[in-house]
Amino acid sequence: MDNGVKQGCLFEEDFLVRTLGPIANSPDVALTELVANAWDAGASEVNIELPSDLEEKLLVRDDGTGMTEQMFRDKWMRLGYDRVRHQGSQAEFPPERRHLARPAYGRNGVGRHGMLCFAPEYEVRTRRDGEETKLQIVTTSGANPFEIADAKTRKAAGHGTTLSCRVTRNLPSAPRTREILAARFLHDPQFRVSVNGQFIPLAEHKGLVSEAEIIYSDGFKAQAFFVDSTKSSRRTQYQGVAFWVGNRLVGEPGWAAGGTIFLDGRTRIAKRYTVVVKTDDLFEDVLPDWTGFRRTERVKALMSEVSKYVRKIFLQLSEERMYETKASVYREHAEELSSLSSLGRRDLQDFVDQVTQSNPTISFESLSASVAAAISLERMKGGAQLLERLTSLSDEDVLGLDRLLSEWSVRDALIVLDEIDRRLTVCSAIETLSADPKADELHSLHPLIVECRWLFGPEFDSPEFVSNITLNSALHELFGKKALNGEVENGRKRPDILVLPERSLSGTATEQIDEVSGMPVISQVLLIELKRGGAEINRDNVNQASNYVEDLLRSGLIDGQPTFRAFVIGHSYSPKIELSRRIGERGNVQVVTYSQLVRLANKRLFRLKEKLSERYAEASSAALLDRVIAEPFQATLDGTVA
Template identity: 45%
Template sequence: MTQGMNEAADQTASLFEEHYLIRTLGRIAHDPEVALTELVANAWDAGASRVDLTIPSSPDRSMIIEDDGHGMSSAQFKSRWMKLGYDRTRHQGPEVEFPLARRAWQRRAYGRNGVGRHGLLCFSDHYWVETWRDQCGARFEIGTQNQEAPDAQDAPFRILTEGRFEAQGSGTRLSVLVNRHLPDAERISHMLSARFLHDPQFVVRVNGRPVALADRTGLIERTELAVEDAPPVQAYVVDAAKAVQPALAQGIAFWVNGRLVGIPSWLIGANPVIDSRARIAQRYAIAVYANHGWLRDVESDWLKFKSSPRVAALFDAVRHYVQRVFATLASSLMDESSEEALMRHREQFKGLSLLGRAEVASFARDLAKSSPAVSPDVLSAAVQALINLERARGGAALLEKLTQLGESDIDGLDRLLGQWSVRDALSVLDEIDHRLAVLAAIDKLCGDEASDELQTLHPLVTQARWLFGPEFDSSEYASNVSLKSAAEKIFKRRLSGDEFAQPRQRPDLLVLGDATCSIVGTEGFDAADPMLTRIQNVLIIELKKGKSVIGREAMNQADGYVQDFLGSGAIDGTPMFRAFVVGHEIAARTTREKDLKEDGVLRGKVHAVTYGQLTRSAHQRLFRLRERLPSRYEEVSGSDLSTKVMQTPSPGGIHSSLHAHAGAGLQ
């Protein structure tokens, strides 16, 4: 009976898996820098004026962290240290408790959720704590629960041994035999100097050497920034070339109550403020200091801020400040930046006329001044482009090309200029080149497993509607508000959360879970009521993702789309529907074309086509020019071709009309 009761009790008790605590501590249990940062922060919270870290040079030797804080009694240790998720603010308040000798000091505590004290578990599964106050000391050996002690499964960590000793003053001494994640003393010293602001009342030493906590040597400007509905913050601009601490040169550093939040960078939240490669970014640093009023806005691991309106207002204030400061500082660096860009192209620069050199140099200087965040590569590319323009303006580039032409090319050029104006010839050639580039890009991307179809192939195909037949090569096809409403109603269950990088440029696209769908139509005046326009034709293009195979289910699904549009009640008029389902291949015994009738009247057609069929048919309509120009775009990658096509409007074709209609489309 007793044995049965014990078994029942065992089955209803809360048990812990082996190494439960270590697996739930996150980076504290695996990153020695994070672990030691938390242990130093604990010493701060204990009212210490000094903390000494003794870091061994090899494994299996003792590491010691000792401070002169308020210490703990045996009872306090058990109620605080041994309690999972100990709420420091609730039990001890937000202010730091100091030893009697320093009771007049004031300091705001960092700790809130009671995980920092477990930092020693980064180095071993058990450690020792000695803590003393009021002439009484207590010594504890702490270990995590493991499978070798099955009777200890009711706690993830426990006191293995404990003792007492007499002591003067107060403080805490932690020691651990390092058998994993041995830290490097020099690296830890630099890391601590970067994560805690200088405070003369708090001295940190690593292996006996004081850590030079971050100061503001090289300070250029200090400004108080107002933050809406939140405490103001202090912003410091530092010349990194004059600063003692190299960590200050890493970007924008946010400090809360004297402790660094996250890692300095030129990102505010997830948005870049400046290109980190820019000379001005490498020269200057920004430190933003917030007081203890911002502690509640910091995540418990101090890796980032929480998402809140207060934090959004803080980021907005800092962003505007950084942009304003850099606009002022740009003048001191613009000459240096523009000279470097000119030096990269000095041979071509020297070949310009005197006036041309003056214009290029002035342009480089003005660009460096107006855009202080511009990277050296971008500035260099802009200078190169202007040099090329200056050479073309002077006729040098044209003369250079003419000297390289063969006899047959010269005869052909003479014939071309005899029959066409240069403008007309360029217009025709640009349109043909654009379409050849589209076909080449589709051929390369559709068989490339590494290509991002959602971002490259699908927008490319859906913007080139002429691929589906000459009847669709019209600027009249555009997105429409009523089509948008009907499409969202019909596809709402299949919409994914994904978006294109520039969704406003492609308002006709819907991103589905397994495909991308483009829905566009033409409008015209109704014969029955010439005062009103109605939708007359609708084109639906569904492009399947991946190495897709179009089967009966996909065709039936497309059939259902058209029927759903017809029955939606959201479309004016009775348009003719053409739906194309596009994939890499078509399954055997799949109907490739279906007629959709309503009361015996043809209302639409559904087609199954492959990318190969599209490009082969388009090549035929382009008079098989691809065969006459086999080397054109042969060496250009599919992604580069896609970028070229999407960024270069077709002179008179569907591409330009697409952008013309984007503002009134499916937004």
């Protein structure tokens, strides 16, 4: 019946429990989310008290920022609270820890409902700005799924939040909770979680795979702990290497640090491990804001030793898995393998061993695709025109690609695969660093870009492009007054780099012999101007690059009539600028982003990856292939092997 009165939606009393999924039904997930809330509130300690039986009290106490009553009503009582929109993506710290920084876990405001996993109502005590607020939260039916049943505020010092309830369902296990929380938050020594008064030291962690002493730089020592964080927790904020100096986290954990890439963080196996490296010898080598290390010889030595340790453990972890993967791939291709000669099978075995050793994380599908391509190559041995010839083919030249591959041997393929692996690693590093505003283009991005001219097109993928004395002299004479002195380490070894305010500039060139004089003159010039990570390219940047080309064209300092290609590279560009600009008949300025370069590079390598697989992996016994070939097999109607 319509009486003209509008009515909003109504909620059942158990609406939240039924719709929140694991947060309201799994004790492990609920407690992890509540601790993550404390992390986001800048807490340094979280104490959890779990009962041994139903109808007893559960308590979660932290020393984070806390909330005023108004803050609680605005945040806690808002369904679907968007933390990033209202508070940003970083954790909020209390006054005495405001110098710290950590990314927040919270995104959609559901973790705060974790207490509903254990009871239909709970109590919140929270302190901030000289007051303490005590609130009773209950689930209800009707217009609201939950509400404040009671609220009292009094004056009180300090900060922090305490949640408590009397458990009526989903009784949690203290040992399991302790293991899970230790796994998820182990990367930061300044965030300590205890369960019933106990916490798990790193050396006693259930997922500890390896513990080792690392000696670096004239006898300095560090302790390394290699932990499988998925032993207890399916989701962690970080994977990678976490460096602790004096029991404080330096920067953020990751699979690259200090210019060293420890592992490809995109792989499945890399996403389950955390490596903690503890030392008390590097205080003088840490940046003042603790966001990273200085580029000292001692830090470089540590990074080198950590890289060796990480790769050693990953090889060990992958050995058994890779043996089974290779055996399965050989069985899948048993019929084709049996048709190869003894020498051909030996070459293919060497090929697979090399591929799997280069990357111990290869999947069955990728290895199978590589073996299929290698078998085809082995059947059509020929000459060795490698990656340069491949990248010179257009995307549409499929016949040219097939004709080129038919000339390759397995050994040729190994050379190409190594080069592809190196280039993909560079692309991954550029993609990661270019979006980071803290990334230093001079020391991080410039070495990657300048040494990888193939990113700008096949025409630049040549050893003929070298640092040219005449060109470098012209660059320094024309623009040297604007350069920042002392910014390049070992500057005499890198005369091709000019460090300018907010950017860096470098130039390389090719030469040819002048037909009249018989002397070498410059024929092509490649100028690269890099912006810092996360920086936008604006109109001034394009004008500056145009001025560089015009000044060089008119300077009279360069012999010959070279063409100039200048690239201005940044994280993004203003929509108001020209993306390409001609400078006379011999100059061109082009605006590109780091991501465009990476996408273009991957596109150029796509057909090769399609033939020989994208990534590769670890080693195994030479006898394995022979044993698999010796196994009986039977072809099915669809051509596969039974």
